[in-house]
Amino acid sequence: MRGLYTTTAIATAAMMTMSGAALADDVEVLHWWTSGGEAAALNVLKEDLQTQGIGWLDMPVAGGGGEGAMTVLRARVTAGDAPTAVQMLGFDILDWAAEGALGNLDSVAAAEGWDAVVPAALQNFAKYDGHWVSAPVNVHSTNWVWANKAILDELGLAQPKTWEEFVAALQAAKDAGYTALAHGGQPWQDATVFDSIVIGAGGPEFYKRAFIDLDPAALNSPEMVEAFTRMETLRGFVDDNFSGRDWNLASAMVINKEAAFQIMGDWAKGEFLRAEKVPGTDFLCFRVPGSEGSVTFNADQFAMFKVSEGAVASQEAMASAIMSPDFQIAFNTVKGSVPARTDVPGDQFDACGQQGIAELAAAAEGGTLLGSMAHGHANPAAVKNAIYDVVTAHFNGEYDATAAAEELANAVASAQ
Ligand code: GAL
Numbered sequence: 356m357r358g359l360y361t362t363t364a365i366a367t368a369a370m371m372t373m374s375g376a377a378l379a380d381d382v383e384v385l386h387w388w389t390s391g392g393e394a395a396a397l398n399v400l401k402e403d404l405q406t407q408g409i410g411w412l413d414m415p416v417a418g419g420g421g422e423g424a425m426t427v428l429r430a431r432v433t434a435g436d437a438p439t440a441v442q443m444l445g446f447d448i449l450d451w452a453a454e455g456a457l458g459n460l461d462s463v464a465a466a467e468g469w470d471a472v473v474p475a476a477l478q479n480f481a482k483y484d485g486h487w488v489s490a491p492v493n494v495h496s497t498n499w500v501w502a503n504k505a506i507l508d509e510l511g512l513a514q515p516k517t518w519e520e521f522v523a524a525l526q527a528a529k530d531a532g533y534t535a536l537a538h539g540g541q542p543w544q545d546a547t548v549f550d551s552i553v554i555g556a557g558g559p560e561f562y563k564r565a566f567i568d569l570d571p572a573a574l575n576s577p578e579m580v581e582a583f584t585r586m587e588t589l590r591g592f593v594d595d596n597f598s599g600r601d602w603n604l605a606s607a608m609v610i611n612k613e614a615a616f617q618i619m620g621d622w623a624k625g626e627f628l629r630a631e632k633v634p635g636t637d638f639l640c641f642r643v644p645g646s647e648g649s650v651t652f653n654a655d656q657f658a659m660f661k662v663s664e665g666a667v668a669s670q671e672a673m674a675s676a677i678m679s680p681d682f683q684i685a686f687n688t689v690k691g692s693v694p695a696r697t698d699v700p701g702d703q704f705d706a707c708g709q710q711g712i713a714e715l716a717a718a719a720e721g722g723t724l725l726g727s728m729a730h731g732h733a734n735p736a737a738v739k740n741a742i743y744d745v746v747t748a749h750f751n752g753e754y755d756a757t758a759a760a761e762e763l764a765n766a767v768a769s770a771q
Contacts, residue, residue: 380408380409380410380665380666380668380669381409381410381411381412381439381669382404382409382410382411382412382439382440382666382669382670382673383412383414383438383439383440384411384412384413384414384438384439384440384441384442384657385414385416385424385427385428385431385438385440385441385442386414386415386416386424386441386442387415387416387417387418387419387420387421387423387424387442388415388442389415389417390601390602390603390622390625390626391603391625391626391629392603392622392623392624392625392626392627392628392629392689392690392691393622393625393690395625395629395689396625396686396689396690399682399685399686399689400492400676400677400682400686401413403676403682403685404672404673404676407672407676409669409672409673409676414427414438418543419541419543419544419601419602419622420444420543420546420547420729420730420731421442421443421444421447421731422543424441424442425443425447425736428441432456432660437456437660437661437662438660439659439660439662439666439669439670439673440657440658440659440660440670440673441657441658441660442655442656442657443489443655443656443657443658444480444653444654444655444656444730444731444732445480445653445654445726445730445731445732445733446480446731446732446734446735446736446739447658447731447736448480448481448483448488448489448656448658449480449483449735450735450736451488451658451660452483452484452488452658453483455661456660456661457483457488457489457658457659457660457661458488458659458660458661458662458667458670459486459487459488460486460487460488460489460490460659460670460671460674461486461487462671463487463671463674463675464487464674467675467678469487469678472696472697472698473491473695473696473697474494474695474696474697474715474719475719476652476654476719476724476726477491477494477654477656477695480654480656480732481656488658488659489656489657489658489659490656490657490659490673490674490677490678491654491655491656491677491678491695492654492655492656492657492677492683492686492695493654493655493683493686493687493690493692493693493694493695494652494653494654494692494693494694494695494711494715495620495621495622495652495653495654495655495690495691495692495693495730496620496621496650496651496652496653496711496714496715496727497547497550497551497619497620497651497652497653497727497729497730498550498551498554498642498643498646498649498650498651499618499619499620499621499623499640499641499642499643500521500616500617500618500639500640500641500642500643500644501606501609501616501617501618501619501623501624501627501638501639501640502514502609502615502616502638502639502640502641503609503610503612503614503615503616503637503638504635504636504637504638504639505612505637506528506531506533506612506615507524507615507639509531510527510528510531512524512527512528514639514641515644516644517644517645518555518585518644518645520644521643521644521645522588524615524616525589525592525615525616526592528592528614528615528616529592533612533613533614533615534592534593534594534608534613534614534615535592535593535614535615535616536589536592536593536614536615536616536617536618537593537594537605537606537608537609537613537614537616537617538589538593538597538600538605538617538618539597539599539600539601539602539604539605540593540597540598540599540600540747540750540751541599541600541601541602542743542744542746542747543729543730543743544602544605544619545586545743545746545747545750546728546729546739546742546743546746546747547618547619547620547727547729547730548586548589548618549582549586549728549729549742549746550562550651550727550728550729551618551642551643551645551646551651552582552585552586552589552643552645553565553566553578553579553582553728554643554645554646554649554651554725555582555585555643555644555645555646556578556579556581556582556585556645557573557576557578557579557581557582559648559649559722559723559725561573561576561578562649562651562725563725565578565579566725566726566728566733566734566742567725567726567733567734569734569738569767569771571764571767571768574760574763574764574767575760575761575763575764576760579759579760579763580756580757580759580760581756583749583755583756583757583759583760584756586746586749586750586756587756589618590750594614602619602623603623603626605617605619606619606623606626606627607626607630609627609638610626610627610630610632610638618643620653620691620727620730621640621691621692621693621707621711622690622691622692623691624640624691624707624708625689625690625691628689628691628705633705634705634706634707635706640706640707640710642714648718648721648723649718649723649724649725650714650715650718650723650724650725651725651726651727651728651729652715652718652724652725652726652727652732653726653727653729653730653731653732654695654732655692657673657674657677659674678695678696680694680696680698680699683695683696683699684699684700684703684704687704687708688703688704688705688708691707691708692711693708693711693712693715694712697716701713728742729743737770737771738767738770738771740770741766741767741769741770742763742766742767744766745759745762745763745766746759746763748762749762
């Protein structure tokens with residue numbers, strides 16, 4: 356083994372001497388796209404860059420929602436070794452920009468007219484102080500249910516339209532011996548479910564007051580108690596082994612007809628597609644009952660760190676590749692998300708994707724496009740993590756619904 360490493364090291368050193376320029380142009384990309392569907396989407400990006408002669412140094416850090424990736428990033432930046440490009444969400448981008456760590460994509464953004472085609476809700480996070488600091492690759496949303504159609508057909512269940520119908524369908528699936536709700540007990544997954552449940556319990560204005568305005572009177576309110584009560588109802592429908600399960604394994608339970616439903620962002624669709632499942636035939640996608648009309652969005656962006664001059668050209672080329680309409684279609688049809696531009700035709704998207712595109716536009720128009728709390732688009736990381744703690748502690752029985760609402764208001768107040 357030692358011999359092999361030595362040979363590799365010598366070969367690498369020789370390559371660096373021979374083609375230093377090519378190596379300097381590689382982009383090192385820190386991301387958390389490690390599930391099957393996510394890796395397939397990431398490959399679309401890697402291959403696109405490869406055709407443009409941009410090399411890829413992969414830096415994956417597993418963990419949905421990106422908490423692990425953000426911890427690794429902090430360590431890398433502290434060590435003076437920032438990656439070239441980093442998958443990042445919402446407020447994290449603004450936090451890094453405020454620290455002065457991010458580069459500037461203004462010239463490529465101006466040349467390609469990003470201002471006119473990137474939705475305003477995304478520009479709020481892609482620009483800092485009027486300057487472009489990141490390139491948005493997609494728009495996901497979290498308030499979706501993924502259902503196994505064969506189970507619904509077998510039990511004679513129609514797609515539930517109200518919270519009560521959803522609970523009745525979960526009960527029917529449980530009675531028939533299925534896991535009713537496939538879930539992974541990890542704080543970010545509990546919080547992902549909570550996004551939809553809070554809208555269902557209080558409506559979009561209430562969600563906004565609670566999670567975006569951080570109004571203490573909304574955080575500790577009858578509506579929030581109702582949201583926690585609904586979480587308790589859902590808790591009654593997960594299986595005994597839910598704790599710690601990765602989200603894609605929960606998706607696999609629905610794909611494999613072990614479980615009827617999963618509440619998860621539309622990255623779950625990437626897993627169904629990779630398993631060659633067809634929307635409408637094998638699985639159903641619909642908004643979490645009670646949350647229809649609202650879209651809790653999160654957009655993955657590639658934030659560009661301050662790097663040496665040679666790497667800036669690669670960052671700009673990468674950003675340009677990401678923003679190309681063709682790439683947005685090729686990537687997002689695999690990832691489960693929808694394009695981060697308003698001018699991309701939706702005809703190559705499947706039924707769930709077309710629904711997502713139409714609902715994103717309608718929500719933006721109607722004022723019900725809301726940043727996902729669970730995925731860093733409602734409030735900064737310190738507040739988000741405080742909310743995670745309470746939601747997870749409650750889900751695991753530490754508080755009743757009334758105490759949880761009180762704790763939520765307290766936790767958010769001390770995190771600010
Ligand atoms: C989200 C991210 C998605 C998906 C998901 C699960 O935070 O925006 O792209 O990767 O985590 O890993």
